[in-house]
Amino acid sequence: MAIKLEKPDQYKEFLDKFDVFLFDCDGVLWSGNEPLPGVKDTMELLRSSGKQIIFVSNNSTKSREDYMKKINAHEIEAKLEEIYPSAYSSAIYVKKVLKLPEDKKVFILGEGGIESELDRVGVKHTGGTDASLRRAVNSDDLNTIRPDPSIGAVLCGMDRHVTYLKYCMAYQYLQDPNCAFLLTNQDSTFPTNGTFFPGSGSISYPLIFSTGRTPKILGKPYDEMMEAIVAGVNFDRKKACFVGDRLNTDIQFAKNSGLGGSLLVLTGVSQESEIYEKDAPVVPDYYINSLGDLAKKA
């Protein structure tokens, strides 16, 4: 049963219960490029109360530096080591779990954030923002694009420059069963400019359907992402609360990774009515109209 935070003593009890707050960003801290009211005050309240803060995002287009700039632009304090976009958790996975041999490369169907994070952990890559792949397929491509033993993994994220040429390359590399198939996150939509457009999970689907393979998903709600976070920031999962705007990613992530609590904010994707639907995929421990209410009413 989800508890709606409305009264001051409920806020206080909620804040006292957790030492660590992990935040989804878009729909929680801001919406598109617009700040959400009171968020800055709430974040300052948490900092001054000595809470540990971690920023988590399934958005794979940005590196941690990019994210830090974006968070700071909303006048929210953030340090690099507090920021976990899926580009970073994916790079950690390739380096530490997959242990990609040094002579192998990652083929990226995605944007610059993934490239930056792979560079930082010293993993070679191809594809990604390579402008020469933003063109039509020609018959020479169809004759020459074939499985390539130098490609050890295909890593898919959000790619606003996706082309059939990139799909053809990734499809052929994935014919090799030794080539890993990785996905930064499975979000079906990408919230921006007050609406939605197809997201990373959707962009990757041509490869899932054509190869018949199931990718390893490295973003929320999968525990792989929490493993990456805990590897960087050591904390007691039971004293941590995940704050997000989507039931099927954020709140599910809190459950999948065994966190002590979850808080849904109603400033993003999921609506209050969805919590009470018979087939609600998962229910938050707490919910609140807006993150800003915490500072306003506590």
Place this chain on the structure above:
Amino acid sequence: MAIKLEKPDQYKEFLDKFDVFLFDCDGVLWSGNEPLPGVKDTMELLRSSGKQIIFVSNNSTKSREDYMKKINAHEIEAKLEEIYPSAYSSAIYVKKVLKLPEDKKVFILGEGGIESELDRVGVKHTGGTDASLRRAVNSDDLNTIRPDPSIGAVLCGMDRHVTYLKYCMAYQYLQDPNCAFLLTNQDSTFPTNGTFFPGSGSISYPLIFSTGRTPKILGKPYDEMMEAIVAGVNFDRKKACFVGDRLNTDIQFAKNSGLGGSLLVLTGVSQESEIYEKDAPVVPDYYINSLGDLAKKA
């Protein structure tokens, strides 16, 4: 139980049983751009025996004229009214079943074949081969692309120039529940140049996953396509045999549309062993190593 045609009396019995032969093209008549041995002789044998011949293809990139040229290039006789690519069955569906109002347009995620066939039946369209959509999305697009009541249907086929911009447009149009969602065919792969690349069904998947909508599929193995064929060429389905190289499209199509028979050729996608697999999706009535064997051994 599938019967393998091997002896002359089996060939004769098979040929006597049917008046109409419907052929899938790629993998049956040719492979990529290469002719398959003996096919020309088999087609001439059928013509000289007074059999009716129909060419069927899920390839949506070509119009009927394009296909006629391709068939003739392999020295196989074909008339325009014998040719049914999925671009044509899709156009017929939009015009006759959907009865798209004259003030509405079809947004095409696909190639020129669909445009030609929609032009012929007098249906307005946008998207398709429009070169101005083969570019990156910009922030102006994200602010302005929204549901559009002038778009009555999104029709997806194979599109080797697919871009995120086109996906964004189609995604927004499909937010309008009155906008129909159509797919020329669901083939996961596109056989060419001796290998495979992602096919029409795969290209459409970002829209299926992001919108949560299920498209109406207008190619094999769905009966909608046979309805279009029978509307053009009147014949007794029980005296007709479908000849193809894929169990889950061609042979399933013969079953779904109530044809009298089906013949699998082993020169394309499905292999002999698949017929005998425990989970074979569907089994042909007859199978043969190569279509050319019919003329050689009959």
